[in-house]
Amino acid sequence: MQTPSSSTGRRERNRLDKLERITAAARELFAARGVDEVTTQQVADLADVGSGTVFLYARSKSELLLLSQNAEYADALERGRIDEARALDPIDAIVAILRPVVECNRKHPANGRAYLRELVFGDASEPFHRAARELSEATGDLVVESLIRRTALERPTAEATGRIVAGIQLHAMATAGPDAAAADVVEEIRGQLAILLG
Missing domain, CATH: 1.10.10.60 (Homeodomain-like)
Structure with missing residues (x-):
């Protein structure tokens, strides 16, 4: 801010x-x-x-939610960037990027679902919606760069894989029940990454 x-x-x-x-x-x-x-x-x-x-x-309550949450998501992404640098293998590195974002999303599950709904379906002309999309894209960029550094994937394949990872993350967060802990969501993501990258 x-x-x-x-x-x-x-x-x-x-x-x-x-x-x-x-x-x-x-x-x-x-x-x-x-x-x-x-x-x-x-x-x-x-x-x-x-x-x-x-x-x-903020023109709507949804935009107010994005305004209030974007800074937390930006902080989560920065923690993910730092944790990724310490990871030893590609799956651990990607999980390190995504874990803080998942934890942020699961602090209040109803708010997390509303944030995701706005991210996917919200009004792209609203400035805080654009900021949320930029944070999502920055997360994907971190995943792609990590894949390029840690695997034999060429950039086009790493970018396609990064989009799949984004889908895995979004699906895991959106479908988690209200009582699911962040650690459970992260482990679901890890399992799917093991299939994708294993």
């Missing part, structure tokens, strides 16, 4: 402050109650802004 600097104008600092408060309020409420149980008015109240102000930053 952007932080205002001393050279930022007052209007921009005010805008960034409101965005930060709205994001923090949405994250707190969604984590505590789940996206389905939270209204945009509740987010506005907790952020201490008008409800119309919330809609200046």
Whole structure:
């Protein structure tokens, strides 16, 4: 998230402050109650802004969910990048990339499913949807680069394999029951990767 600097104008600092408060309020409420149980008015109240102000930053509750979750997914992806560098074999490396993303998705399963639904079916013109797609693409890019470094796959084959891995990950996260632990989802992914890459 952007932080205002001393050279930022007052209007921009005010805008960034409101965005930060709205994001923090949405994250707190969604984590505590789940996206389905939270209204945009509740987010506005907790952020201490008008409800119309919330809609200046996010046009829908779905967009508000993406706004609040994208930063967490970006952090998860960075952890995956670091863990991948320490892995010893291709499957461990890919699991290292995907594990933090799965854990992020499973913190609140209903929110995780809603995030995936928006990622796949959401309005691509919305800025936070685009940011979510970019995070998904960056995950795929990490997988592809890992495959190229750790296997004999040429880039076109590694890219096709990376798309299959993305499908495996999406399917495993989307179909996991509400009580499934992140570790169970990761192990399902690992098993399918063993078939794909074994």
